[in-house]
Amino acid sequence: AEKGNTFAMSLYADKLFYGEGIEENKREAVRWYKKAADLEHTYSIYCYAFCLYHGSGIEKDIKESVRLMKIAADKGNENAMNFYGFALKEGYGVSADIITALRYIKKSADRGWADAMLAYGHALRDGDGVPVNKKEAERFYKMAADKDNVEAMFNYGVLLHNNNQSPSRDKEAVRYLKMAADKDHDIAMFNYAVLLYNGWGAPVNKKEA
Numbered sequence: 555a556e557k558g559n560t561f562a563m564s565l566y567a568d569k570l571f572y573g574e575g576i577e578e579n580k581r582e583a584v585r586w587y588k589k590a591a592d593l594e595h596t597y598s599i600y601c602y603a604f605c606l607y608h609g610s611g612i613e614k615d616i617k618e619s620v621r622l623m624k625i626a627a628d629k630g631n632e633n634a635m636n637f638y639g640f641a642l643k644e645g646y647g648v649s650a651d652i653i654t655a656l657r658y659i660k661k662s663a664d665r666g667w668a669d670a671m672l673a674y675g676h677a678l679r680d681g682d683g684v685p686v687n688k689k690e691a692e693r694f695y696k697m698a699a700d701k702d703n704v705e706a707m708f709n710y711g712v713l714l715h716n717n718n719q720s721p722s723r724d725k726e727a728v729r730y731l732k733m734a735a736d737k738d739h740d741i742a743m744f745n746y747a748v749l750l751y752n753g754w755g756a757p758v759n760k761k762e763a
Contacts, residue, residue, distance in 0.1 A: 555586065560595035563587075567601065571611070580611030591622070600626040600634040607637075620647035627658055635662035636670040643683075652683035663694060671698035672706045679713065688717055699730055707734035708742040715749065724755030 555562040567586035570579045584605045590598035603622035606615045620641045626634035639658035642651045656677055662670035675694035678687045692713055698706030711731035714723045728749050734742035749755050751763035 558593075560590040560593050560598065563590035563593075564595055564598045564601065567598070571601075580605070582611075584611035594629075596626055596629040596631050596634075599629070600631045600637075603634070604637070616647035618647075627661075632662045632665040632667045632670070635659070635665070636667050636673070639670070640673070656683045663697075666701070668698040668701040668703040668706065671695070671701070672703055672709070675706065675709065679709075688713060692717075696730075699733070704734050704737045704739050704742075707731070707737070708739050708745070711742065712745060715745070715754070721755070724749070726755075728755035 555566045563586050567583045567590070568574070569576050570583035570586065572578065584602065587598045587602040587605065591602045599622055603619045603626060604610070605612050606619035606622070608614070620638065623634045623638040623641065627638045635658045639655045639662065640646070641648055642655035642658065644650065656674065659670045659673050659677075663674045671694045675691045675698065676682065677684050678691035678694065680686070692710060695706045695710035695713060699710045707730045711727045711729075711734065714727035714730070718724050718727070728746065731742050731746040731749065735746045747763040750759045752758070
């Protein structure tokens with residue numbers, strides 16, 4: 555890192571930030587993230603922006619954080635795409651712009667970021683900035699659920715049940731709601747119990763319900 559290798563700078567900063575193999579020192583981590591960011595290391599730009607946003611090891615500066623997130627997003631960092639999309643959607647440190655926000659969130663989702671898949675699924679389900687498309691919402695929820703996103707497991711199960719067209723869909727709803735329930739999602743527990751109680755997608759089991 556001291557010889558100018560940006561990958562080493564970012565890795566050393568990570569170890570400092572989380573206290574892995576070295577005493578935790580967020581202020582020093584931020585210094586190394588910024589050094590690598592100034593050399594246009596994309597991941598470090600994202601990390602430095604993240605620290606600015608949360609005030610971790612540096613004074614909080616949301617406006618500057620969001621500016622840097624856009625740079626990292628435009629350089630292809632999927633975390634930054636998702637973060638910048640949410641900032642645009644909610645108007646954090648930048649003027650709200652739902653259309654552009656969803657463009658960044660979808661780009662992040664298309665690169666495999668589960669939280670972005672979940673968010674884009676919500677937008678499709680509710681018609682928030684895009685036309686309502688519940689079938690496509692199901693697809694994004696399922697992709698996120700299959701990446702172990704518990705909130706997506708729940709939402710996919712509920713959407714399948716609410717838009718039920720066949721017993722196989724309720725069976726699938728039961729499976730995903732149980733997955734979320736087994737991970738302590740309390741509303742999924744309730745929904746799973748209702749399905750069991752009524753025998754929707756699974757044999758009636760009132761005791762288990």
